[in-house]
Amino acid sequence: QQPVQSPQAVILREGEDAVINCSSSKALYSVHWYRQKHGEAPVFLMILLKGGEQKGHDKISASFNEKKQQSSLYLTASQLSYSGTYFCGTQDSYSGAGSYQLTFGKGTKLSVIP
C-alpha cells in the first residue's frame, strides 16, 4: 500500500518555506526522500531510520514520527532549483532491514517561482 503524500502540489516564491508530508498505514522501518525533475532520474535527498539515525544532504532537513508513521520534509528559503516532484519511499517494519523494497508515494509537485 502506497504512502500518502501531502500536499499534492505547492507553488512557492523564492525564499519561502514548505513542508511536504508522507504518511503510512503500516509500521515503518525507514523513510527515504527523493526529488525528480521532469524527465530525469530521481535524486536522493534523505533517509530516516526508526530509532533516529539519518543520512542526507546538509541543506535538507526532515523528521520521522515513528508513533504516527509519518515523515515530513522541510524546505527552507526555497530556490528555483528546488522545483521538481518530491517522492517519499517507505520500508515497512515487517520486512525489516533484510528487505530492500521501498514503496513510493505518488509525489508532491513543487514549483518555485521568482
Added chain:
Amino acid sequence: DGGITQSPKYLFRKEGQNVTLSCEQNLNHDAMYWYRQDPGQGLRLIYYSQIVNDFQKGDIAEGYSVSREKKESFPLTVTSAQKNPTAFYLCASSIVAGYLYEQYFGPGTRLTVT
C-alpha cells in the same frame, strides 16, 4: 565516472512484441531494481535483485521478466502479456550492507507501444 546506464532513452514497439530494456551499473552495487512510472502514480516496483542469479517480484511484476546473470547488469523484458506497457521505466541500484543505503537511479527509458 560511476553510475547507471539505461538504453535506449526512447523505445517504440508494436503491440504484441516483447522488448528488452537494458540496465548496467558500475557502482559495484549488489542490489538492483526496476520501477515503472506513470503520470501521477509515483514509482512502482516491478522486480528487484539483491544478488546474482536471484530476484524477487515487486508490486507489479505481471507481464515482465528479468535476469541477473552478472552483478552489473539487470535487463528487463516487457512481454506481450503486459496489458499497458507504455510508461517511463527506471532502473536503480544500491548497496545491501547496513541500513543507511540510498538508491541510485538511471536516466530512464521511455517505452511507447502502439
